[in-house]
Amino acid sequence: MVVQIQEVKKNFYGRPAVDGISLEVEEGDLVALIGPSGCGKSTLLRCVNGLETVDSGQIKVFDNTLHSPAAGEKGFLKSAQAVRQQVGMVFQSFNLFPHLTVLENIIKAPRVVRGAIYEDAEQVAEGLLAKVGLGDKADHYPAQLSGGQQQRAAIARALAMSPKILLYDEPTSALDPTLVNEVLRVMKQLDQEGMTQIVVTHEMRFARDVADRIVFIEDGKIVEMGPPEQIFSNPQNERTRAFLGNFI
Numbered sequence: 001m002v003v004q005i006q007e008v009k010k011n012f013y014g015r016p017a018v019d020g021i022s023l024e025v026e027e028g029d030l031v032a033l034i035g036p037s038g039c040g041k042s043t044l045l046r047c048v049n050g051l052e053t054v055d056s057g058q059i060k061v062f063d064n065t066l067h068s069p070a071a072g073e074k075g076f077l078k079s080a081q082a083v084r085q086q087v088g089m090v091f092q093s094f095n096l097f098p099h100l101t102v103l104e105n106i107i108k109a110p111r112v113v114r115g116a117i118y119e120d121a122e123q124v125a126e127g128l129l130a131k132v133g134l135g136d137k138a139d140h141y142p143a144q145l146s147g148g149q150q151q152r153a154a155i156a157r158a159l160a161m162s163p164k165i166l167l168y169d170e171p172t173s174a175l176d177p178t179l180v181n182e183v184l185r186v187m188k189q190l191d192q193e194g195m196t197q198i199v200v201t202h203e204m205r206f207a208r209d210v211a212d213r214i215v216f217i218e219d220g221k222i223v224e225m226g227p228p229e230q231i232f233s234n235p236q237n238e239r240t241r242a243f244l245g246n247f248i
Contacts, residue, residue, distance in 0.1 A: 001060075002027045002165060002196055003048060008057035010043055017043040019220035020057070025165075030187075030197045032207035035217040036243065041200040042169050044217070048198065049089050049167055050080025061165070062086060088158035092170045094150040096142040096157070102129065103138040106157045113161070121160070128156040132186050148179030155186055166190065168199040184210075204244070208232045216240050 003025035010018040018040045025031050033041040046052040048059055050066055053076065059066040061083045069076040096105050106128060107121040116124075129135050132152040142150055151171055158166060168187070172180045184206050191197060191210055201207055207214055207228065214231040216224045216239075224237045235241045 001025065002062055003198070004060040005044070005048070006058050006060075008044070008047060008059060009055045010040075010047060010052060011055055012043075016040075016220045018047065018054075021217070021220070021222055022057075023215060023222065023225075025196065025198060027196055028194045029212045030191045030199065030210055031213050031215060032211035033198065033200045033215050033217060034202070034204070034207055034243075035223075039217045040220040041217050045089075045167050045169055045198060045200050048083075049087050050076075050083050051089075085161075086163060087165045087167060088161055088163035090151070090154050090158050090166065090168045090171050092174050094142070094147075094154045094174075096150055096153060098142050101139050101141055102134065102145070102153050105142070105153065106160045109157065110160050125156070125160060128159050129153075131159075131189075132156045133182070146179055147175045148182045151175065151183045152186055155183070165196045165198070168197065168201070170200050170202065172201070172203055204232075216243065218243070 001024045005021055005023040008018055008021050009016065021044060035041055043052060047054050048061065053069050054066065055068055064079045064082045066079050066083065067076060100108065103125050106125040110116040110121045111118065126138060129138055132155055134149060134152055134156065137145060137149060145153065172183050175183065180203065184203065187197065188210050211228055213225060214228055215222055216231065218239055224231065224235060224240045231240065232244060235244060
């Protein structure tokens with residue numbers, strides 16, 4: 001297992017956002033987290049990357065374990081930093097630097113965080129842009145790109161740090177429906193190449209067609225999980241059936 005989530009709880013203002021979730025992810029898996037808005041999917045994802053602390057339970061990513069900071073603030077920060085060296089994150093909003101070109105956006109983190117030589121970082125960035133179908137957009141600024149192109153650039157930027165796992169927080173929800181497929185194609189390609197991916201998504205057809213496992217979350221708890229053919233064709237829980245009513 002590359003990710004092990006054990007009885008994780010996270011409260012905001014006394015209300016549970018994540019309420020005792022346990023989940024394991026194997027190398028090469030594409031796991032889709034689905035459920036109604038506000039059910040805790042994004043909070044769980046941010047906990048995996050150390051962007052949110054957990055109140056109890058633990059998350060193990062490879063050999064690094066994230067506990068509640070109450071167990072030691074310094075230890076948490078060290079573990080979170082180690083996790084982020086191996087885990088990339090793609091957000092709903094693209095978060096590209098508007099004053100930098102697409103190429104400059106992609107090489108910035110390798111240069112600043114890892115001290116990469118400019119020419120090496122540039123070569124890697126150009127290859128990644130070609131990979132996501134933006135080879136001719138290197139000198140463009142984010143404002144000159146469509147939303148779908150900006151999100152693909154954000155994926156390339158995450159890949160520039162050579163992550164072993166990619167996390168996506170609703171990567172297509174801010175896009176025009178006509179632009180969604182171009183982003184999903186990149187994610188499908190990465191899945192075929194063996195990249196481990198955890199995706200918070202409302203794109204049910206993508207989850208059904210590409211995910212290795214579906215995890216349905218409601219009220220901060222896992223209601224049901226299993227392979228797509230089970231979840232979409234024969235869900236065992238009434239709440240899962242109700243949520244997926246339009247897709248079954």
